[in-house]
Amino acid sequence: MTGRWRLTSQRLFALTLGAMVALIVLGSVAGAVTLSDTAKVSDRLQDRISPAGTAVVQLGVALVDQETGVRGYLLSGDRQFLVPYDTGIKTEQRMVEQLRQFLRDEPVALADVERLARDAERWRSGYAEPLIAAKDPRSPLVETGKAAFDRLRAGLATLQRDVEAARTAGRSALADARERRDTILLVIIGGLLAGLAAIAVLLQSAVLRPLQELRASVRRVADGDFDHRLPSPGPPDLAELAADVEAMRDRVVAALAESRSTEEQLRRSNSDLEQFAYVASHDLQEPLRKIASFCQMLQRRYGDQLDDRARQYIAFAVDGATRMQALINDLLAFSRVGRVYDNVVDVDLARTFARVRSDLADADAVVDCAPLPVVQGDPTLLSMLWQNLLSNAVKFGKPGEPPRITVAAEREDAEWRFAVQDRGIGIEPQFNEKIFVIFQRLHPRDVYSGTGIGLAICKRIVEHHGGRIWLDQQYADGARICFTLPATADAPA
Template sequence: MATLLLVAIFLSGVIFIVDINIPLGIAWGSLYCIIILYSWLFPAKFASVYIAMACTVLVILGFIYSANPNPASHVPEVNRLISIVILWVCAALVSIAKVSFENAEFQRVELEDQITRQTAELRDSEQLYRYLYDHALEMHMSLDPIEATILKCNDTLCKRLGYAESELIGETIIKLYHPDYHDQVNEILTKSKGEVSNVELTVVTKGGGKIDVVLNASPAYDGDGNVRFIRSSWIDITEKKKSIEKFRMLMHSAPDAIIIVNAQGKIELTNYEARRLFGYSKEELSGSLMEMLTLKRNHGLLDFDKACNKMEMELVGVRKNGEQFPAEVTSSLFKSDEEWLAIVAMRDVTIRKKTEGNLKMLYRAIRELEDYSIILLDANGNIQDWNRGARRITGYSFKEIEGKNFDVFYTDSDRREGKPQKQIQKAKVIGRVSEKGWRKRKDGSNFWAVETVTVLNDDMDQTIGFCNILKDLTSQKQAEDTMAKIASLESRSREMEHFAYVISHDLMEPLLTVKNFSELLEEDYGAEMNEDASTITHSILGAAERMEKLIHDLLEYSRLSKPKEIEVINCQYLVNTILEDLHSLVSRSKAVIEVGDLPHKVKAFPGEISMIFQNLIANALKFSKKDRFPQIQIKSKKVDGGWEFTVKDNGIGIARKDYDKIFVIFQKLNRSDEYSGTGIGLAHAKKIAEKHGGRIWVESEPGSGSTFYFTILTEYL
């Protein structure tokens, strides 16, 4: 401001010198300049410009309204022009000065703000550094470069070692190291000049405990290049060393050969099993190439380009003596201390390979086995695999049965009772369950089998499936049933023989006595008897004869149970022979008998077959209708397992309700005075059919004749 005032005084002086006789306009101009200079005090940035404009207007107005005493002179005009120029020079100087001053003020404020921010940031950084320093995972300290005393340490170091910071400041660093390392530490302090990198040492806590550490140190210099202090840090590797020791123990106790290989393919570490397996010493293997242990060189086990990958393969191992063996190999890559390593585990699988070969042979043998059905089931009982025997016994192809539940082999009644599921549940509990029973083939036929269901568990004792083994015992079952029937027949035969003995001795004797006395009575007194006595005598003789025939038929019925020899008979010849024996009866009844093509070779009991044909033909002749001649058809056809024979007549017929009754011994449907007989003939026929493994039945309607069917199952005999 003082400078501007001096400038205004200087301009006034210039004006005075130029024209000592200062006109009034010049005087006002000078005053205007002083006002413009003092416009600095106004806060508006361009106040001097506005004032200069106003002063210029005033100068011009003064020029217009003032009279010029000397019109020939132009000095007043020049003076006024000079006044205007000076006015604007002053206005410009003030404006420029004011803008410059404001810019300088702004820069000063900015600089102060920046200094404040940087001071705060520096303070925050210092606090952050201090926090990080005190709470760092590593143990940090600053040491005197000459005395090796502790100048400063962080909280981590104090907490790990159990000291307060005040207890450590000023103490020599050698105090904190284990005595075993004092010489090494002294050597480091003497020769290292403060530069130490990754040196493993052991420090001692206040309580006497040991901590394994890695030492790193570097000097800190001042501006003149002198060492101010030594920055030192410890990294706790106690747990790491323990882990390494555990790894070594696990490695050496592993049942497999463990080999640690570096990125160059060289062996760094081996366990006892590796040395035993290959026959090398520890020294021989250390630093050797891994490739010398396998027959194949480029196996890709050590492909370090695929970081952290895992590879499994089978290779041929080579021992020191040149012996080769199959080996199962697993390789895993990992990074340790900036170096890639591979853990290679090898196992001699010679025994396993041999066992697998034997199992494959056994599996092939099982698959080809035909006498047993062997089926693999999943945990739900669904079929997964089976052998040739299963296909032969059940009749299914594997394509038809794969994935289905094994209950398809059970009978419908067993499935309704849930027997298949009960079998696998029992097997789960007790391990294996076995039973005999009927099973079903694809064609619906049943077969007798012994079934064993065994549970299959994994290493965790979890059920993964079942093995179902079936043995077809149908032939054995039939043989057992036959033997049982034979035993039953023998028992019944003995009973019938005893019964026949009783009849023949206990009944025949009084019956013969009655008959003989009746005949004597008729012979001796027949002429003297009246008609009633003669009728009674004849009735007694007739009853005795019927009783005698009944006893005779019972004896024949009992003899059916006696075992006889099976023969191959000609049924055509047999029936023709029977018809010849019945010729007189056939002729009297004027019967028409049609015999079809009967088999010429049938395994049977000839006497019994002759009896069944004779009974059926005789009944057809006897039970004929009075108003027509008997017509009889005898036919046969081949059936599964044997033959079916048919004897058809046009007689009186049988009601449906009596179909079963007629085959019961002593059961007669007609009165004796109408149709003679003992009621044993069809019982004979039934027993004979059953003896041949078959059956007998009838189809008939009253008045429409009857058709008798019986079967002989030759496979049963």
């Protein structure tokens, strides 16, 4: 499916966005030009053509005032009638100047203004002024002046038509400019909508659909079909992502195959270990029991015939067999941690501790125990943990003094921290790691009994439950063994 995709999804989106930006820029430029043209046409129509129409009307009124003033003066002889005449001349001159400004870009109408101004000047100089000077209403100039003023009216009408034509053309140009503006805006909006549609199509075909196919394949692999090969859909960058996921699947499959092989080897090893444990607990202990029994029988039957050396040798043999049995039993207990005893239930450590405390061999031992919590774990293993810790505290007490043991428990975030301390002979700091190693002893057997496996079992039990165990080197009045266990979610802090 990668053959039809030559560009990455990022490049596709970049090109689409670039096209949209170019469209926006071009549309903005065209829109700005159109808006500028529209503003110019609107300004021309509102600021020049329309005021020019008003000025033409005022010019016509000024000309009529002049003609009326002359006629009134001729009929009455009262110079007061010449006031409108003089005012009309001033108004005419002002309106002509304004029309020259308003119509400077309208050559036809401007020519009408100049022609009308010349005709008005000729009418005044050729008819109005001579009639005012003659004061004769029967003068032949009256009729010829009236004909000349009618021509002046015709010129004014021509000017009005040309100004109205310019106004009509301005309105048409304004409508065309607005139509172009609206068209450009519609093109921009259409282009943006088309770009958004293109992005949506690209997003669906180049990203979402390939990702859905890849996700479906990944879920299929995650559900257990590890032999299912992942496709490489979509653009090259998504195809590279799929290839990386496929490579990861290959590594996971290879690791899974190796894990299965290791698991099979471990299963066979556990089977061999279980067989060994069976042999150790039955077949190996039977000869040891026979050795010890027959040596004891030999001592009882022939004891009066043996010298002290021979009886010593027999005692050595019985002691060796007994110690061998103890070593085998402790080794079996060590191997069963996490293999035979692996239940996970709520364990009330207070009750477990109370049972172990009642089984202590030294009844004179003083044990102070803080309230203990409920944790999750294997009851048998946690009993073995308390038993080994308390037994060690009793065994390594100071000679001539009753053992005194203190057990503390404190919540720290998501775990419980416990401490078992005594006032015995203590442990040197340089042995803080050695004491948790199997079969490591710090004292001769004739001084302190045991196989040297007790604290190693404690370490394995604590780590099996997700905790840690260590020797507190700051405590100097004996030994303090600290360990942690995970706290349950609903346990009080």
